[in-house]
Amino acid sequence: MKFSIITATYNSAATLADTLDSILRQTHQDYEVIIQDGVSADNTLDIAHCYEERFGDRLRIFSEKDNGLYDAMNRGVSHATGDVIGILNSDDFYADDKVLERINEAFVHDDIDCTYADLVYVMYADTTQVVRRWHGSQYTAGGFARGWHPAHPTFYVKRECLSKYGAFDTSFAVSADFELMLRLIEKHGIKSRYLPYCLVVMREGGESNGTLRNVIRGNCNIMRAFRKNGIKVSIFYPIKRLLPKVAERIRNIRFRL
8 A cells, every 4th residue: 555645844954854764764665755845944955855865756845835834735635646645744753663564554454544543742852752642542433522533643544535525624724634634534434443553753842732822723723623514512622622631741741750
């Protein structure tokens, strides 16, 4: 099964090599990497081009002005030719060399449309220091309204599902990934499987959780995502969603102390 791995970049020179090196180490080699750059002002593109020989024809690089992260991801999706599409952010990297192999096995042996798994958040400057762990679980009907949702950096979905139901709705800004998974899994009922492995290491400071302002903005957009997709949810949903994250952060602080 062929994977399309989309990496959106913008001034990502400090971390892009880690991302690309983790892809090169994968034991499953049937993939393409699509770098969708937003006209970086640093040497991001120079670094990307340095990897062309190592990836061969499996690496394609595009650089053009976009309207933000999710617009860049949609542009990457439009270039994809793989059976399955996944996003690997330019400051994230795979947890080990068998990530794509495990995902491939799930798609090959199970009748599914998407997979998702565990991830860890680490400090930006020291990726050996864990800030928070995301332990996923298998989806059950109504899960999103109960506070459940997959970790988007671990979300891999068949390209045909995005063709049928649409990719990222950029009007949701920092929460377009949540809206996409809500729409695909909860509203349209695509078949999913949780993989009980840590697949991605994510540096702290993503689009939806980098600042308190983005956290608040993200939760407002999430409530709007439920309304858009016709799914009823409690007004206390944001609290239900945030409490486990706060508890996990406290546990990790105590562990480091």
